[in-house]
Amino acid sequence: MTITGIAAIGAGLAAIGAGLGIGKIGGSAMEAMARQPEMHGKIQSSALILAAFVEAVALFGVVVAFLQG
């Protein structure tokens, strides 16, 4: 397998991690919003921030894959 192939697998693994993380945040945020609709705005903005943190780690992986691939 070439280094490009391995880099592509790495990018895929990073996507799995980010998908799990953001999915969990999104699911919990939806649940929380359903329980407390009056907190809708606050929950949404913190969910977006947390999603950005999770995504950043995944994007590090993607950038490394870019550099290798």
Added chain:
Amino acid sequence: MTLSTFKSILFSVLFLAISTNGFASENSDPENDKEFEPKEMILHHVKDAYGMHIIDISGHPISIPLPVILYTDNGLTTFMSSEFHHDYNGEVIVEKNGQKFVNVHEKVYVLNEGETQVTYDEEHHPTNAKRPLDFSITRNVFMMMVSVIVLILLFTTTARRYKKSENNVPTGIAGFIEPLVVFVRDEIGKPMIGEHKYKRYMPYLLTIFFFIWINNVFGLIPILNGANLSGNIAFTCTLAVFTFIITTISGNKNYWKHIFWMPGVPVPMKIFLMPIEIIGMFVKPISLMIRLFANITAGHVIILALMSLIFVFKSVAIAPVSVAFSLFITVIEIIVTAIQAYIFTILSALYFGMATEEEHH
């Protein structure tokens, strides 16, 4: 304007956008037997370039020439990018000021004395040419200037609207800008930095919010294809460095104590946490930089890759799928432009808030 006319205009613009996207990415004409290389096309669109390539009409590239400004050993040299005749393989040699210039993959090299042609090593780096100091107005710089002019016009018009109006009621364009400014103040500035201190940081927060947003949006306009400014790592790096400098300068005693001598934990833990916190100080702006860069670049790459599918499969049957998917991705990208501007701003505000937080017991 009624809602339905607005809707039809919006959808015509979207479809037009997509069709020009496809048209602009076309580079395989019948006379040119060269195999279509999606990777090369995509990288060429995402990267910076000397001229502003707009469209290919039957194999003829049409582009806006931009000035190339170089500082070489013989002093300042300037010429228009059209002198390269759209060549970026180092074949066309431009003679200026007693020196020979070539464009190798959108980087201008100056040939060494007495050379007439570029030679390459195995990794395709020129061996007999070197890079001069480059201050060219490349297409990214050009788009940045355009966005700055648009922002200045937008905000001076807004200011004039307020001056004219009787009781500060926002009219016209101010009605569009005011909710956004209020949003940045009430949803980003106040909760993240705090009621008392947020005012000092508002000018910076508003500037980066609107600057990133407008550049993200410009990146999606297909006729300006390749205006991938917010997908340029140097651009995002500069913004992240600004955030880093402001955070570091406004850091109070409490902030530095949390970095160097974390209160409330035993001494071995304090020593253990110090290097982690110092690394964290630098990782924050780096993650800001990479997040914006990777998000915007990935969006461009996905749209162009979907468009390349038509040319890779060389079939019309694939076109509806390709167009539908790129319409879908384009709509998502419109949301992403705003979300990324919001995330960059809110994280900057969060870091400023951390730096100025008072000690509480």
